[in-house]
Amino acid sequence: xKFMKIPAATITRLSIYSRALEGLINEGAPVxxxxxxxxxxxxxxxxxxxxxxxxxQFGVRGVGxxxxxxxxxxxxxxxLNKEWSLAIVGMGNLGCALMxxxxxxxxxxxxxxxxxxxxxxxGLKLANGMPINAVSDLPRLCRETGAExxxxxxxxxxxxxxxxxxxxxxxxxxxxFAPTQIQxxxxxxxxxxxxxxxxxxxxxxxxxx
Amino acid sequence: xKFMKIPAATITRLSIYSRALEGLINEGAPVxxxxxxxxxxxxxxxxxxxxxxxxxQFGVRGVGxxxxxxxxxxxxxxxLNKEWSLAIVGMGNLGCALMxxxxxxxxxxxxxxxxxxxxxxxGLKLANGMPINAVSDLPRLCRETGAExxxxxxxxxxxxxxxxxxxxxxxxxxxxFAPTQIQxxxxxxxxxxxxxxxxxxxxxxxxxx
DNA sequence: CGCTGTGAACTAGTTCACAGCT
DNA sequence: AGCTGTGAACTAGTTCACAGCG
Numbered sequence: 210x211k212f213m214k215i216p217a218a219t220i221t222r223l224s225i226y227s228r229a230l231e232g233l234i235n236e237g238a239p240v241x242x243x244x245x246x247x248x249x250x251x252x253x254x255x256x257x258x259x260x261x262x263x264x265x266q267f268g269v270r271g272v273g274x275x276x277x278x279x280x281x282x283x284x285x286x287x288x289l290n291k292e293w294s295l296a297i298v299g300m301g302n303l304g305c306a307l308m309x310x311x312x313x314x315x316x317x318x319x320x321x322x323x324x325x326x327x328x329x330x331x332g333l334k335l336a337n338g339m340p341i342n343a344v345s346d347l348p349r350l351c352r353e354t355g356a357e358x359x360x361x362x363x364x365x366x367x368x369x370x371x372x373x374x375x376x377x378x379x380x381x382x383x384x385x386f387a388p389t390q391i392q393x394x395x396x397x398x399x400x401x402x403x404x405x406x407x408x409x410x411x412x413x414x415x416x417x418x
Numbered sequence: 419x420k421f422m423k424i425p426a427a428t429i430t431r432l433s434i435y436s437r438a439l440e441g442l443i444n445e446g447a448p449v450x451x452x453x454x455x456x457x458x459x460x461x462x463x464x465x466x467x468x469x470x471x472x473x474x475q476f477g478v479r480g481v482g483x484x485x486x487x488x489x490x491x492x493x494x495x496x497x498l499n500k501e502w503s504l505a506i507v508g509m510g511n512l513g514c515a516l517m518x519x520x521x522x523x524x525x526x527x528x529x530x531x532x533x534x535x536x537x538x539x540x541g542l543k544l545a546n547g548m549p550i551n552a553v554s555d556l557p558r559l560c561r562e563t564g565a566e567x568x569x570x571x572x573x574x575x576x577x578x579x580x581x582x583x584x585x586x587x588x589x590x591x592x593x594x595f596a597p598t599q600i601q602x603x604x605x606x607x608x609x610x611x612x613x614x615x616x617x618x619x620x621x622x623x624x625x626x627x
Numbered sequence: 628c629g630c631t632g633t634g635a636a637c638t639a640g641t642t643c644a645c646a647g648c649t
Numbered sequence: 650a651g652c653t654g655t656g657a658a659c660t661a662g663t664t665c666a667c668a669g670c671g
Contacts, residue, residue: 216640217619224618228574228597242652251599255642255655262654270648270653287618288625306515307613312597316614358620365437382620384613388437388521390460398623400616404516404593405525407609409433409496410426411567411591414607416497425662451630464633464664471632479631479670 219260223283225250226257230280242273289317296322296351296380298371299362300330300341303386307362309336321354326367344374351378358382365389372399428469432492434459435466439489451482498526505531505560505589507580508571509539509550512595516571518545530563535576553583560587567591574598581608 229249233241247254261267261279264286268274284290295318297304307313308320323341325331330341342350350356359375361368361383368387375383376397383399385391388406393399438458442450456463470476473495477483493499504527506513516522517529532550534540539550551559559565568584570577570592577596584592585606592608594600597615602608 214639218640220619220622221615223622224612224615225599227618229599232598244652249599251601253642254652255644256640258652258654259641266654268653271651272649273652286622288621289618293617293621293624302515302518306511309511312614313617316617318614318617357624358617382624384616384620386613389441390434390438390458392460398620398627400619402611402613402616403433404595404611405521405527406430406433407593407611408502408522408525408527408567409436409498410429410609411593411607412497412502413429413432413495415502415566415591418607423661427662453630462664463630464666465662467630467632468663475632477631480629481671482630 213263215263219263220287222250222252222256222260223287226260227280227283227287227289230276230283233276234280238276240273241276241279243268246274292317292319293358294319294321294354294356295358295360295384296320296324296347296354296356296375297360297362298324298344298347298374299364299387300325300335301362304360304362305335307360307386308339318358321356322350324350326363344371347374348378351375351380356380358384361385361387361391363387422472424472428472429496431459431461431465431469432496435469436489436492436496436498439485439492442485443489447485449482450485450488452477455483500526502527502567503530503563503565504528504567504569504593505533505556505563505565505584506569506571507533507553507556507583508573508596509534509544510571513569513571514544516569516595517548527567530565531559533559535572553580556583557587560584560589565589567593570594570596570600572596 226246229246243254243257247257267279267282297308297320300323323335323339324344324347325341326344331343333341359380361371363371365387368385368389369391372383372391372393376393381397385399385401388403391399438455452463452466456466476488476491506517506529509532532544532548533553533556534550535553540552542550568589570580572580574596577594577598578600581592581600581602585602590606592606594608594610597612600608
């Protein structure tokens, strides 16, 4: 397929497809059609074919997609054929829960440094033996540990400040759990995980519909 | 404004506007223009005016929007002029962290029941004194506590099963933290909070760009 | 004069429908 | 025959540009 700008939603869906494919592997299914995969992911079959078409041809006409191959190809497209190193700031309830969450590791994301602003917490060891560091050490430790993605689990009021530190430390991707909109220069991509927004969406739908 | 279907993205943005407005109240700003609010939220000014126009007229020409009034109106639109009751299933690291997260309460969301499938956990008291209940008690306790929104923090493998229980218990909105696509009948709205998808997005952008 | 409210123009994203392989 | 790959048609969402009002 000739060059074309890839919709952001396509990348999100590829990630969803990859999970469905992992499920299919567990069931031992060797092949899947766009129709079946679409059912599992709650999308239109043509959408799946179109999404994949941005990156090449992965299917066999009259047959479908070989599950293992397709999963491998999607993971490669997403850049998941390597391990990614994460640095996390804000070791409150949520931050600690995320570090302990085994899904991250399973998917190839590894925490390599943890930070907090609270002097009482600095030096404490986390469940996995990793120490909590002062935010002032962030640039140095990010460099030393080779952290590539920054995770922000602080209160909203200081999230922008931490983001700035990450940018200084040459971090190119930020996962923001604080309920605020973060500004970052063009070279740094910010993704927000905002569950209060999602709750508000539910509240709206329960109210009006 | 005459009737029109409201884009899902509009609701999400209203939620973001409300946070920015809370920030402006803290700063003591009485009035805000769509231009200024747009900067704070990282969107186009016309977008804000259009989003609001779906619901009525809230501004003063030549002046802007009165911050407090607009926040009140947006909260009312979203259905946040009441308290919402949440039931949560899966009291692992993440589930416990969410319950302890004070932001929820501040925004008007209150946990009224907690569940887990692990028999070892059932009967244990959480930090706030609330007991962990067996999933078999879910329908009864949801009814008794008046839970309106279900929160799923279980492993992906059982998420659909829990969602089905919520639907049986007449829950009309589900916030799903499990990394899987959940099916629910039309009367039940599902919102997914999928941070591995967000991480995959970052991985993709760091890989290709 | 300045800023909102809004139809019109534009852009992006999704779905259709069928050609093209296997 | 069956399912993918894809241009074309359609739908949705965003931005422009200016009329309308304070």
